[in-house]
Amino acid sequence: MIDPNGFKLSVASRIVTHMDMFIPIRTQTPTLETKSEITKVRTTTPGKEAILYEKLPSDRVRCTACARYCNIPDGKIGLCGVRGNEGGKLKLFVYGKIIAGNIDPIEKKPVTHYMPGTKIFSIATTGCNWLCHYCQNFDISQRRKIEGIDVTPEEVVAMTKRYRCQGLAYTYNQPTIFMEFAHDIGVEARKSGLINIFVSNGYDTPQTVDLMRDFLDCITVDFKGNSETSFVRKYIGIANSDPIFQTLLEMRDKTDVHIEITDLVVPEIGDDLVSAKKLCAWIYDNLGPDTPIHFLRFHPDYKLMHLPSTPIKTLEKHHAVAKQAGLNYAYIGNVPGHPLEHTYCSGCGTIVVDRSGFDINGWHLDDQNRCKSCGNAIPIVGHLSDAVNEERFIPVIM
Ligand code: SF4
Secondary structure (H helix, E strand, C coil), X not given: CECCCCCECCHHHHHHCCCCCCCCCCCCCCCXXXXXXXXXXXXXXXXXXXXXXXXXXXXXEEECCCCCCCEECCCCECCCCCEEEECCEEEECCCCEEXXXXXXXXXXXXXXXXXXXXXXXXXXXXXXXXXXXCCCCHHHHCCCCCCCEXXXXXXXXXXXXXXXCCEEEECCCCHHHHHHHHHHHHHHHHHCCXXXXXXXXXXXXXXXXXXXXXXXXXXXXXXXXXXXXXXXHHHCCCCCCHHHHHHHHHHHHHCXXXXXXXXXXXXXXXXXXXXXXXXXXXXXXXXXXXXXXXXXXXXXXXCCCCCCCCCHHHHHHHHHHHHHCCCCCEEEECCCCCHHHCEECCCCCCEEEEEECCEEEEECECCCCEEXXXXXECCCECCCCHHHHCCCCEEEEC
């Protein structure tokens, strides 16, 4: 398989690619046309003054980009490693820097009920506001260095268009830590008719949600271990999941953003069915029965190499819990070929979108996204993109 820049893509790598994991999918070192173009453009000093912060006495600042609300003295940085106090002003050091960029199927985010079959340019910076012991992208998320290729928002959008993508995803690390950069890219992208997607832990603030309104179309909010408090304290380093629920309510009430939910089910330590039931009930009550939920299979990584992959039976039990809670569109992920990857009509139960991994193999909806068997309206935004037949895995910046 060869991409337009001549890279040889590894089919084996595609098979093991997990949601939304950044892994090199090449078998030779590419000479990146885009890289050489971009590096001509230099920023003088890295970064830009942030918007999401408050000034405090004694030259301290309070960052409002995420629910940690770091209180940062002059000369220090916040926990995420990319926002710091310079002379009493908060600076986003990774503004204009991208550490990773890949073209992915939208289904890999995972997003299954929004613009299906599209090609999405997925980007990230270094750093993260969470300290997940299982992080599959730890190489970039836990890197506390300001590194990456220099790009302007306009150049990111130009790349997205050059690769004939239908939109952008801000993913692999927590996008709200680089919110001001994402915002400027997203606003520029919208001018070109591109969509913007966040793959987010949802550990945000009302101020970040407010900025999302300018550009964001879709979000998949990733819970981990069913959001259970002892799990998130021990394996993520946050007090509890309350800010995530608060973010979802803010988004529901103040934005038109399409919302999907994921839950990484970690065997032995984050697979409690009672917690899963509570999470599903909350989603049903607050976001509605048509909110898609994806239970993702954990695989050993980073500090949790000693755990096994999530047993498929455990994922199936979680799926059953979601259905019992009344959620119409529950999926399991990272198990290519499993029947619970398909979209089933909530009216008659037939398969309306046949999926395998990130591929769509059958589309059984009419032109108004109604089930062809019973006429039930399926809550999917957009029709199947022609891009579904194109190569949708292309490394761009590595
Ligand atoms: S975005 Fe970073 S600096 Fe700001 S509150 Fe969160 S961890 Fe702290």
